[in-house]
Amino acid sequence: MSTTILNTAKTDNLFELARDLLSQKNLASLLEKINEITVLSGAAKDFILSVFEPETQSFRSYIFRADTAAALLPRETPVRAAQGPLQQLIKEGKSQYWQSEAYRSRYPDDLLPQLCPDFGDYCLFPLETSLGLVGACEFTRTQGRLFNEEQKQWLQRLMTWVALCLEQLNWQQQVLQEQRQLRHERDDFRVLVDVTNAVLSERDLDDVILEMTQAIQCYFPITTLSIVLGQSGEDQLKVYSTCFIPDAPSVRNFYQLSRDNSLEDSVLRSGEVVHRPLHSSDRMTQDERALFERYLAQSQTLSIIPLRFGQKTLGVLKLVELDSQQQNLPLLQQIAERIAIAVNNAQAYQEITALKEKLVHENMYLIEQSHDSHPDFSEIVGRSAAMSAVLKQVEVVAKSDCSVLILGETGTGKELIARAIHNLSERRSQRMVKMNCAAMPAGLLESDLFGHEKGAFTGATSQRAGRFEMADKGTLFLDEVGEIPLELQPKLLRILQEREFERVGGNKVIVSDVRLIAATNRDLLQMVADKQFRSDLYYRLNVFPIVIPPLRERPEDIPQLVKFLTFKIARRMKRTIDSIPAETLRLLSLMPWPGNVRELENVIERAVLLTQGNVLNLQFDELRFSAAALAEPARGTAVAGDEESDYQRTLRVLKETNGVVSGPKGAAQRLGIKRTTLISRMKKWGISTKAGE
Structure with missing residues (x-):
């Protein structure tokens, strides 16, 4: 392989090498390929690749040795703290060539002599693209083997392709990061949509909390979750707590918590989020303590997030997660915002329902x-x-x-x-x-x-x-x-x-x-x-x-009661009854009335309903009182039907009817007696009967 590479170098044919370099999928494989081309081929003994990280404004360095062919001592050097050749590169942006003695004299405090103690010749090449500096690559050779110009030029051209490879890997890394971010945002959005749909579709506070708890439990490894609500001026906080017990139904509890020295009240007042490891000294219920001890071997994170709606804080969302990461906190804060809206809506609905019910009751009593x-x-x-x-x-x-x-x-x-x-x-x-x-x-x-x-x-x-x-x-x-x-x-x-x-x-x-x-x-x-x-x-x-x-002990009130009830009931039934026979009043006054005024009212109501004309027609034979009850007047009764009152009443009615005795508008009908009875009484009292003839 080394012969091929050297021959390639002589003919300046770097295209095959460039293709190999650009085909690398990650930084590790790129480092291996550079090592293969340079160190293993004998072009250099050791090399150091320093990659510039724009986000941290630092160089991350990877050191390769010929005897190990593996990355050694990855280190990160901030730009502002760079020393030796890297510092010079940042200032001038040029390649550097040094022999060992000159290097040690120029950079006496640099770490390279410690990392490569037997180096004899040294060169540094900037890795630049159209976007600027992406890194630097340093090569060393052993004592007695110097870089000639042809080798330096070949390495310079090789570094051009390495720079393009780093730029390509940066773009790939950026795309992957953006893809991960988009997936993360998509997942977060799905969580928010599910939680929002769960809580905003309910109006009852208990249902809101139940749906919210179930929705959050689907996406987070929570062991306990609580909604803590409180209003200013109240000494107690209302706590709706749920504990998720493995392989068993979740346990829901409602209890009240004293505000004094409670972490929940501190968050509610300050509005500051608490996100820290759960301590054994934290206040817990019996179920929460049992879950804490069950997962004692795992890290447990306590999060308490205020539930804000507008300018007011309604309460806090409190939960314990297993192996929680800080990146979950922003999502939980967004969830808390939606829970606050749902809680406010549920409380408003509860208040409106209570007010409506109160108004219904008040209206009922006002009507009465x-x-x-x-x-x-x-x-x-x-x-x-x-x-x-x-x-x-x-x-x-x-x-x-x-x-x-x-x-x-x-x-x-x-x-x-x-x-x-x-x-x-x-x-x-x-x-x-x-x-x-x-x-x-x-x-x-x-x-x-x-x-x-x-x-x-x-x-x-x-x-x-x-x-x-x-x-x-x-x-x-x-x-x-x-x-x-x-x-x-x-x-x-x-x-x-x-x-x-x-x-x-x-x-x-x-x-x-x-x-x-x-x-x-x-x-x-x-x-x-x-x-x-x-x-x-x-x-x-x-x-x-x-x-x-009882009514039987005040019979003198019965005539007045009968008149009052008759006219009140007649008016309600839209009937006209303007006369009550004296005999009716007398007989009603004699009755014992075990049901008192209520019973009397029922009797009058039936009589008004059955009356055809304008004179009250009461059928005594339909009453349940016995004849013996009517035989003797009740003690203290002032009989309404004595001769004098009957005489005066008969005169009055005859005068009102212009002497008409019979007929639907005659005196007999209004007095509630037969025509023959009225004529007989008129004769007895010496009242003229011409009007009745």
Whole structure:
């Protein structure tokens, strides 16, 4: 081979050598080829190839020895620190030729005499292309063998091709680097697209975190991942944590973390990213600690990245990776930006949903109370002595803020009394929220009273405010309070005493300023004796008891109630009823009314529905009361149908009908009696019958 090369050198035919050089695919094979052409052929004993690195502005040198034919001592020399011939080359850009003595004298501190102690002759050639200096190549020979001009020229021409080879390898390296960068960016883009699609398609915060966790776990070797959320003014951070246990389902947890001295809070406040090895002294949950110890032999990197949206920091993304590299951090920061957008959207959706639900409840209560804008007793009909005493009690207690316990049978109007107390109180500008404890299943009663957090129980898909929150600064009316389960009574007692509570499934203390009005038809004192009702709660409720008398104990209010109910129901049904027979009023006043005013209202509603004309037509034979109940007037009854009142009423109706007795508009029809009965009464009382003839 050496003979061929030397013959080639003599004829200056370097094309074959150039083809061999340009066919090399990497720097290592190029060095081997230069070694083959020069050192192994005897053209030189040793050579040093120094490749210029533009990015680092330095020379990387490779040294070949004839006796080893292998690269020795790769070294990197910054341009500014270059010494010896390289320094001279940078200044002048020319080839250099030195014999050993002259070299050692010119460059006494250079390392070449140490690397090649037996060199006798030395030459250096710059490797230049149209783009500038790409490197340099140094050759040495042993003592007594000098480079002649022909050899120097041949080496000079050979170095021209070596320079082109280096330029070609640089271009190839640059293309490969760009390809790797493009693949890396493509992969990063795919990750970002997948994470973005996963998190932005969900509106619920739990779903956002679940989808985000699963998407990130597909691309990174993470062992634990947490989303930590916090708002200014709160002492606790909300942590949604997931631990990825090998060969087992991942473990998801939610807990609250104290802000004090926590690394998460430090990042949340400063906005600075933490990216460092995970230490055993770092705060971890039990599951996180178990995974840390499981992978103790591998390097584990802790990354905490702030979740910023606009000008605010919502929380942090915290994860632990195995064998993590710094190059992952920019991608994780971009992922954190998208997570912040999704978290902000989910929180906004959560707030909007809560506000909509609150507005629905407020609207419901406002509709129910829209007719209560004037605080008076307009809905409470009856001025009997018993009712007058009740109304005086209402006026006395309304101005205070104490709890009220309304006692009375079913249908006596306990809610009306409660509403009157609220309307006459200082809280009348706020809502009165009502709740029937008997109508709510025992399992949902606590949630309805105190609200619940999302996920507190099956079906709790969103956070919900309870009645105590909705009634804040106003009044809460608890009807049928005796139906509250015994196990729930301590929580009700606590809010009455301390004005604070927690939602179901939550631990945040909520303060509520509520005036409580309770009502029941049960004997609470007997329930206390039977251990069915707490005595301390009873005494807390029974600060000011009001007992509403049943309807049978105030029959003198029945005629007025009948008239009020008749006209109210007729107006609602768009009917016209302007007269109620006196006999009807008398008979209604004699009935016992076990269902009280509610039962009376139902009877009147049926009568209005069946009435054809403008006189109330009530069929007594359809009522379930026995004849014996009507035989004797109830105690204290003021009979509405005595002779004097019947006489006056008959005169009035005859006058209103211009003496017409019979017919659809006659007096008999309006009085609710037969024509013959009316004529008989007129004769008895000496009323002229000419109008009826």
